[in-house]
Amino acid sequence: MPHHFRQQVRSKRFTGPTAGQCGEFAQANLTIIPGLYAEDFLRFCVRNPKACPLLGVGEPGQWNVPALGRDLDVCTDVPGYNVYREGVLCEQPDDIVDLWRDDLVVFAIGCSFSFEQMMARERIPLRHIDEGVNVPMYRTNIANQMAGPFGGQLVVSMRPMSGADAIRAIQITSRFPSVHGAPVHLSSPAALGIEDLMQPHYGDCVSIHEHEIPVFWACGVTPQSAIESARLPFAIAHRPGHMLMTDIPNSSLAVL
Amino acid sequence: MPHHFRQQVRSKRFTGPTAGQCGEFAQANLTIIPGLYAEDFLRFCVRNPKACPLLGVGEPGQWNVPALGRDLDVCTDVPGYNVYREGVLCEQPDDIVDLWRDDLVVFAIGCSFSFEQMMARERIPLRHIDEGVNVPMYRTNIANQMAGPFGGQLVVSMRPMSGADAIRAIQITSRFPSVHGAPVHLSSPAALGIEDLMQPHYGDCVSIHEHEIPVFWACGVTPQSAIESARLPFAIAHRPGHMLMTDIPNSSLAVL
Incomplete structure (x- = not known):
């Protein structure tokens, strides 16, 4: 498959996210x-x-x-x-x-798409999939550890979910460190230097429902920040x- | 010890929480x-x-x-x-x-006091210990599964922490189901029917700092709600x- x-x-028959x-x-x-x-x-x-x-x-x-x-x-x-x-x-x-x-x-x-199916199986809604768009990604103000010329900032992907779902999502994703593992942060976007969740730097905007919090995973777009810097x-x-x-x-x- | x-x-030389x-x-x-x-x-x-x-x-x-x-x-x-x-x-x-x-x-x-030391070892601040008071506990609107005459509502303990600390706390406590394990909820108190975090039903009030979220664990005071009902x-x-x-x-x- x-x-x-x-x-x-x-x-070129498949061209999307x-x-x-x-x-x-x-x-x-x-x-x-x-x-x-x-x-x-x-x-x-x-x-x-x-x-x-x-x-x-x-x-x-x-x-x-x-x-x-x-x-x-x-x-x-x-x-x-x-x-x-x-x-x-x-x-x-x-x-x-x-x-x-x-x-x-x-x-x-x-x-992080790797663990999305495991979350979906447990009925944890994935908003970007439900809304048919690309996952929202954000450049943070967290500096990467440098090596040679490579530095830049951590990029994160974001999935909004209820507190109870976030707890289960953390347990599920902790088992998979080779696909970013547990989230790096949740709730307050300001703590990562993200000013507006509705304006992702990559991907698309998704809606966030009442009683939901944003959950942030480290993202493999981070090297592109390092290539730039x-x-x-x-x-x-x-x-x-x-x-x-x-x-x-x-x-x-x-x-x- | x-x-x-x-x-x-x-x-009667030790009388506190x-x-x-x-x-x-x-x-x-x-x-x-x-x-x-x-x-x-x-x-x-x-x-x-x-x-x-x-x-x-x-x-x-x-x-x-x-x-x-x-x-x-x-x-x-x-x-x-x-x-x-x-x-x-x-x-x-x-x-x-x-x-x-x-x-x-x-x-x-x-x-849940059992896993507090594991959290403290990883420098996750425990506000009730830092402030020298009893942990805040709340009656929720979540009905317990009934058995015979026992029912009542779930009681939870609450610890405020940063999003990053909450993620680590979930990993730590998931290993200990026999002392309540992972949290049952985090962030929105309203989702549990808790109206005012500053007015716990048991224990004491603790301060919640900027960028912190309340993290809720199931609490062994729950049977007292069942005894009442x-x-x-x-x-x-x-x-x-x-x-x-x-x-x-x-x-x-x-x-x-």
Whole structure:
């Protein structure tokens, strides 16, 4: 099923955000950078494990990364890409076939969409799925731990829910540290420097009902903040919410 | 150390709330009722496991309950008792030696004070301990599952904390279902029918700082609500916050 989904993406028949697709399988955030910066970026991931849990790393020039899936091609199998030059987002192509270089290294980072199916199974409403939009994401004022040129701020995804659902969601997601694990914060957005929940920096706005609180998870878009602050000459990432579908079963990622 | 603490209580040298005392050991809520109602009450505990996790049950007439502690005497080792007649709280004696009857059965129910030390170790502030008062407790509008004459409403204890601390507190307390486990709710008090956090029904008021949310745990005072609604001819309980110190190490209660 992930293999089939990737074929749909590759042929441009699927082009949207990927939340709710192939719910049994892990989706991945992508960071693709020149090998020159790979070691620094690896240390960045180790130092920021909530935002950057690594599901896989390719060899220099490797665009398939077999550990992530069969017949996978990172150049075509993501429904949208962000291309950065000198740390500035300058293109959003639908594939990166013409941009591929032999010195590029692929980093696949766990995505919180992995535990959404577990939440849905327990009847915890997921507003962005119910409203058919991309999950809202916000740049916070929390500085990442630096490594080489990589720094920037933590990016979080947000899901509104009742207090009781938030408690269960924390228990569920704590079992999955490799897809961001437990939330980093809940309730007060101001404590993260988020001024207006209705104005996400990435993704879409979702409604928040009475008696609901915002619950914030570390997000795999965080490396894009690090790419910007590092002013990397060249980097490619997924378009936020538009993930790479892998063959890794979510259930295999549970630590207990 | 619990043994020594019980001696202090027995000799009336310790008379206050017990939060923060002998932090390594479990404290217990007490419900003492005539054997005639014991089976109904056991079913009540089974049906309301968040509020009434049983640490121990005595034989009819047994006032020592060896499973709870060495040389323990439930008639003297609690710093304050509530005595109910026909479901009405009518006395608050310092011991129940003169009230003991051979048909009474002791139920010891886990207490959330057990996991407070684990929270304190991780630098999660506990406001009632910092302010030197009893933990605030509230009657909610959530009906207990009935068993025989026992019903009433869920009672909760409340600890204010930051969102980040609340997430960690949920992880910590989830490991200890026998002392109420994870919270039942957080944030909105109105969702539990609590009108004013500054007016707890039991215990004391504590301050809530900016960016903090109230986090609510099921409380072992819940049976006292059930005793009231059952209009039991006779029952004895601990005074809220004034617990029986047991010899059971808290660490032995962790389910993982």
